[in-house]
C-alpha cells in the first residue's frame with residue numbers, strides 16, 4: 001500500500017496521470033490460480049479467463065474494484081483491461097447462455113460482461129472514467145449485442161492495445177468468429193491448454 005501511495009505521489013509531482021488497471025476478464029491468473037477460486041475458471045485446466053456467468057465472478061470483481069478505488073482516491077480513471085480473453089463461452093453455463101440469450105454470438109457474451117462491470121463502476125463511482133482495451137472489440141459485429149454496445153459507448157473509453165503479439169491477435173480474432181472445433185484445438189495448443 002505504501003508503494004501504491006508513493007507511485008501516485010511521484011506521478012502527481014511530475015504532472016503525470018496515474019491510471020490504475022485491474023483485469024476483469026482475461027489475464028485473471030492472479031486470482032484463478034488459487035484453488036479457492038478455481039471454480040470461476042471458464043475452462044477448468046486454464047486459469048487465464050474468468051467465467052462471466054457465475055455469480056461469484058462479479059462479486060469478486062466488485063470487491064477488487066472497491067479495493068482499488070479506496071487505494072486510488074484521487075484517480076479520475078479506472079482501466080478494466082478486458083483484453084485477450086482466450087477462453088470465452090466454453091463452460092456449461094456460458095454455452096447454455098450463448099444459446100438462450102445471445103443467439104450463439106460470443107461477442108454479445110463478451111459485451112454483457114464488460115457492460116456489467118462498467119455499470120457497477122459508473123453506479124458506485126459516477127465521476128470515474130472507465131477505460132478498456134480495444135482488441136476484443138475489433139471487428140465486432142454491429143448488429144448483434146447492439147444494446148450493450150451502445151450502453152458501453154456511453155460508459156467506457158476505449159484504449160488501443162498495441163502491446164499484444166501478432167500470434168495473440170490472430171488467436172483472439174479466430175475466437176471472435178465462433179471458432180470451429182479444429183480452430184479451438186489449435187488455439188488450445190497455442191496456449192498450452194490440454195484437451
Ligand SMILES: [Zn+2]
Pocket residue numbers: 042050051052053054089090091092093094095
Ligand atoms: Zn462460463
